[in-house]
Amino acid sequence: MNERFIYKDDEVIDQPFNWSQFKRLFAYMKPYAKQIIPLIVLMMILGTITKLTVPYLISLAIDKAIAPKAPAVPSLNLLFLITGAVLVLYLIQWASNAYRIKFTNIIGQRVIYDLRADLFKHIQKLSFNFFDKRPAGSVMVRITNDINSLQDLFTNGAVNVLIDCVQLVGIIVILLLINWKLGLAVILTVPLMFVISTKLRVKIRRAWQDVRAKNSRINSHLNESIQGIRVTQAYTQEQENMRFFDRMNMSSKKSWDKASAMNQGFGPMIDITGGLGSLILFWYGAYLIQSGEITIGILVAFANYVGNFWDPINRLGQMYNQLLVAMASSERIFEFMDEEPSIADKPGAKTLPKIKGDIKLENVVFEYEKGRPALKGISLDVHAGQSIALVGHTGSGKSTIINLLSRFYDITSGRLTVDGYNIQDVKVESLRSQIGIVLQDTFIFSGTIRDNIRFGRLDATDEEVEQAAKAVDAHEFIMKLPGGYETEVEERGSALSMGQRQLLSFARALLADPRILILDEATASIDTETELKIQEALKVLLKGRTSFMVAHRLSTIRHADNIIVLDHGEIKETGNHNQLMQKQGIYHGLIEAQFKFL
Numbered sequence: 001m002n003e004r005f006i007y008k009d010d011e012v013i014d015q016p017f018n019w020s021q022f023k024r025l026f027a028y029m030k031p032y033a034k035q036i037i038p039l040i041v042l043m044m045i046l047g048t049i050t051k052l053t054v055p056y057l058i059s060l061a062i063d064k065a066i067a068p069k070a071p072a073v074p075s076l077n078l079l080f081l082i083t084g085a086v087l088v089l090y091l092i093q094w095a096s097n098a099y100r101i102k103f104t105n106i107i108g109q110r111v112i113y114d115l116r117a118d119l120f121k122h123i124q125k126l127s128f129n130f131f132d133k134r135p136a137g138s139v140m141v142r143i144t145n146d147i148n149s150l151q152d153l154f155t156n157g158a159v160n161v162l163i164d165c166v167q168l169v170g171i172i173v174i175l176l177l178i179n180w181k182l183g184l185a186v187i188l189t190v191p192l193m194f195v196i197s198t199k200l201r202v203k204i205r206r207a208w209q210d211v212r213a214k215n216s217r218i219n220s221h222l223n224e225s226i227q228g229i230r231v232t233q234a235y236t237q238e239q240e241n242m243r244f245f246d247r248m249n250m251s252s253k254k255s256w257d258k259a260s261a262m263n264q265g266f267g268p269m270i271d272i273t274g275g276l277g278s279l280i281l282f283w284y285g286a287y288l289i290q291s292g293e294i295t296i297g298i299l300v301a302f303a304n305y306v307g308n309f310w311d312p313i314n315r316l317g318q319m320y321n322q323l324l325v326a327m328a329s330s331e332r333i334f335e336f337m338d339e340e341p342s343i344a345d346k347p348g349a350k351t352l353p354k355i356k357g358d359i360k361l362e363n364v365v366f367e368y369e370k371g372r373p374a375l376k377g378i379s380l381d382v383h384a385g386q387s388i389a390l391v392g393h394t395g396s397g398k399s400t401i402i403n404l405l406s407r408f409y410d411i412t413s414g415r416l417t418v419d420g421y422n423i424q425d426v427k428v429e430s431l432r433s434q435i436g437i438v439l440q441d442t443f444i445f446s447g448t449i450r451d452n453i454r455f456g457r458l459d460a461t462d463e464e465v466e467q468a469a470k471a472v473d474a475h476e477f478i479m480k481l482p483g484g485y486e487t488e489v490e491e492r493g494s495a496l497s498m499g500q501r502q503l504l505s506f507a508r509a510l511l512a513d514p515r516i517l518i519l520d521e522a523t524a525s526i527d528t529e530t531e532l533k534i535q536e537a538l539k540v541l542l543k544g545r546t547s548f549m550v551a552h553r554l555s556t557i558r559h560a561d562n563i564i565v566l567d568h569g570e571i572k573e574t575g576n577h578n579q580l581m582q583k584q585g586i587y588h589g590l591i592e593a594q595f596k597f598l
C-alpha cells in the first residue's frame with residue numbers, strides 16, 4: 001500500500017498500561033466528582049445489593065414455601081410475600097440502574113466536552129511549524145476519533161468496572177458463605193475464564209486498532225481529496241484517485257472482516273468455559289444434595305449466582321481492552337496538548353503600546369530547517385508610513401520576511417524591532433493585533449459577507465463594516481449579491497471570484513485599521529479591470545501605514561517607497577522603481593521579463 005497517508009503517530013500503538021496518563025485523564029472528572037460521583041456510587045450499591053438478594057430470596061421460596069422439609073406443607077402466604085419482595089427489589093434495581101446511567105452520561109459528556117475544548121484551544125495556539133509538520137487530516141482525526149474513543153470509557157466503562165468488581169466480590173463471598181465446598185468448586189473456573197477472556201481480547205483489540213488506523217488513513221485521504229478536488233478534476237485524475245481510494249477502502253474492509261470474525265469466535269469460547277462451570281455446579285451440586293449437605297433451593301440459588309458471574313468477568317476483560325484503546329487515544333491527545341507553541345510570550349513580556357510603525361531588521365538570519373537558511377543576514381530600516389515592496393525570484397525569501405514580521409516564526413539570529421521594541425520581548429497578541437495581513441490565500445470563512453469583513457474587528461458596527469467595504473470599492477459587488485451583506489458565503493468563498501475575495505480581505509484589513517499592513521502577492525492572478533479597482537483600493541488601504549508588499553505585478557511595485565530585491569535569502573538591491581531601473585540589475589531584469597509576457 002502506498003505510504004502516503006500513514007502518519008507515524010496514527011499507526012497502531014501497542015503499549016503497556018500507563019498509570020500517570022491514567023491519572024491525568026481521570027483528573028478531568030475531578031470538577032464533577034463531588035456532586036455526581038457519590039450519587040453514582042449510591043445507585044451502584046443499591047443496584048448490586050438488590051441484584052444479589054434476589055437469588056437468595058428465590059432459594060428461600062423453594063426451600064421454605066414451595067417444598068419445605070418440615071412442616072411439609074407449601075405456604076402460599078410466604079410465597080406471595082417473597083415474590084412481592086422480589087418484585088420490589090426488581091423495581092429498585094431498575095430505577096437505580098436508570099439513574100446510574102443518567103448520572104454517568106452526565107459526567108461522561110462533561111468530561112468529553114472539557115477535553116475537546118482544551119484540545120481545540122491548545123491547537124489554535126500552536127505555531128506554524130507545528131502545522132508544517134502535520135497533515136490537517138491527522139490533526140482532525142485526533143479531535144474527532146480519539147476523543148470519541150474516550151467517550152465510551154467515560155460514559156460506560158469506568159463505572160461498569162466498579163460495579164463488576166463489587167458484584168464479583170459480592171457473589172464470591174455469598175457463594176462461600178452459603179456452601180464453601182460448592183462455592184470453591186465453581187470459583188475454580190474463574191481464573192481459566194479470565195485468562196481466555198483477556199488473552200483472546202488482546203488479539204481482538206489489535207485487530208480493531210488496525211481497523212481504526214486504516215480508517216484514519218481513509219479520513220486523511222478524503223480530506224486531501226476534497227481540498228484538492230479542483231486539481232484532481234482539472235488533471236482528470238479521478239480514476240487514479242478512485243483506484244487509490246478503493247485500495248484503502250478494501251484494506252479497511254478486510255481489517256474489519258478480520259476483527260469482526262474474531263469477535264464472533266470469542267462469544268462461543270466464553271460460552272464453553274461458562275458451560276464447564278455449570279457442569280461442575282450441577283455434577284457436584286447433585287452429589288451434595290444427595291448427601292444432604294445442601295437443598296434444591298441452594299442449588300438453584302447457586303445456579304442463579306453463577307449465571308450472574310460470567311457477565312462481570314466477561315465485561316471486565318472487555319473493559320481492560322477498552323481501557324487500553326482509550327489510553328492509546330489519550331496518549332495521542334496529550335501528546336498534542338504537551339506540544340508547546342514555539343512562539344509564546346516570554347515570562348514578563350510587555351504589552352506593545354500603540355505603535356507608530358517603525359520597523360528595523362538587523363542582520364536577521366532564519367532557518368526553517370537547521371542548516372538551511374532561508375534568510376542569510378537581512379538588514380532593513382523602515383520608517384513609519386513607508387511602503388516597502390519585496391521582489392525576487394521564487395523561493396528567494398519574500399514570504400519568509402513577512403512571516404517573521406508577524407512572529408509566526410522566531411528568527412534564528414539577529415534582531416527584529418518594531419518602534420524600538422524587540423518583538424520577542426512583547427506579548428504576541430499585542431504585536432499581531434496591530435498588524436494587518438492580506439495573504440495569498442484570502443481565506444473566507446463560512447458565514448455572511450458581513451461576518452467575514454467583521455473578522456477584522458469583531459466590535460465594528462454595521463456602518464463601519466459598510467464604510468470599509470465602500471472605501472475599497474467592494475460595496476458595489478456586495479450589493480449585487482442576492483442577500484447583500486447578509487449573503488451566506490460557502491466555505492472558502494468558492495462562489496466569489498478571486499478579485500472579489502481580495503476586495504473582501506482588503507475591507508477586513510481596513511476595518512482592523514492596523515499600523516502595519518502586510519500583503520502577500522495580493523494582486524496576482526486577476527484581470528486588468530479588477531486590477532485597476534484593486535490598485536485604487538490599495539491606495540486607500542495603504543494610506544498612512546507602514547506596508548510590506550510581496551507583489552509580482554509591476555503596477556503595484558512601481559509606487560512603493562522602497563523596493564527590496566531578494567535573491568537566495570539575501571538583499572541584492574534596494575531603491576525606488578526609477579533608481580533600480582537605472583541600475584539595470586536584477587530588478588531591471590525582472591521587469592523586462594514581465595514585459596516580454598505582456
Ligand SMILES: Nc1ncnc2c1ncn2[C@@H]1O[C@H](COP(=O)(O)OP(=O)(O)OP(=O)(O)O)[C@@H](O)[C@H]1O
Pocket residue numbers: 132368369374392393394395396397398399400401
Ligand atoms: N514551511 C517551510 N518549511 C521549510 N522550508 C520552507 C518553508 N517555507 C519556505 N521554505 C523555504 O524557504 C525558502 C524561502 O521561501 P519563501 O516562501 O520565503 O520564498 P518566496 O520568495 O516567498 O517565494 P514565492 O515567490 O514562490 O512565494 C525556500 O527555499 C523555501 O523552500
